[in-house]
Amino acid sequence: MQNEINIPFVLDAVRKVGDVFLKDYKQNVIPQTMDMLLKQLEDIDTLCMTSLKEDLALQFPHIPWYIGDEFDTNSQRKAAELEEYWLCDAMDGAIQYLQHIAGWTVNLALIRNGKPFFSVIYDPLANEMFWAKDGEGAFMNGKALELSHKTDLAVMLAVFEYGHQDKSNTDLNKKIGSTVTKLLDNFGIIRNYGPHGLQLAYVGAGRIDLFVQEDLDTYNWITGLLIAKEAGAQILTTDGSPWKWGSESLLVAAKNVTEKYLKIKSTN
CATH class of the missing domain: 3.30.540.10 (Fructose-1,6-Bisphosphatase, subunit A, domain 1)
Known part of the structure; x- marks a missing residue:
């Protein structure tokens, strides 16, 4: 090595x-x-x-x-x-x-x-x-990356993603739909851009304020995860636990933003 x-x-x-x-x-x-x-x-x-x-x-x-x-x-x-x-x-x-x-x-x-x-x-x-x-x-x-410093959800850009697994025998589509609804109800700007890793890098660069995904997608995440983490973002699951390899959801943002999202999720 x-x-x-x-x-x-x-x-x-x-x-x-x-x-x-x-x-x-x-x-x-x-x-x-x-x-x-x-x-x-x-x-x-x-x-x-x-x-x-x-x-x-x-x-x-x-x-x-x-x-x-x-x-x-x-x-x-x-x-x-x-x-x-x-x-x-x-x-x-x-x-x-x-x-x-x-x-x-x-x-x-x-x-x-x-x-x-x-x-x-x-x-x-x-x-x-x-x-x-x-x-x-x-x-x-x-140039060193720096997270967004926003505090107002109304001006935050949140992105949601989904993977390519067969969802026909699961409730994942409903879960994803519920997540998108929460984002639409609480964040100012919602997008789905496509390349997962780049979106996570954009969190690190302060271009995206929150990334959330409700299914397993390790290979699409892994490069962007390190970039976001090293820029200072929290890398969690959508229930607020620390993310680890094999986790079946992902929540990435600055600490103040993950706290706001988890509070929204728990009260809605």
């Missing part, structure tokens, strides 16, 4: 593949069938993983790779049984990319001893590189 990592080297590798995607943005035919969609998603994964593996092997030849399948609910309940590994979301917001819509990123995390140790989120369209290292802060293009 390497105690130190060459952060600029990793950022350059992520930027390199992200810029390849940027060059090809809007060049694909928007998929019209499930077969077309799955093929284009597979092509994205292949391009991204091939580039990152080849580049990072030069500095980190012994660190294994793990691809997080966001459609695989059970695999998201615990970290892989490896001392350390790269966990890659080849493209968070791939559907937006294929639909020629903004809101897609390349996300990469180094998991060490079952926790995110380093993570990076690159948004090629905005030319913004978010990254964080455990215990050493969170940054965007070299």
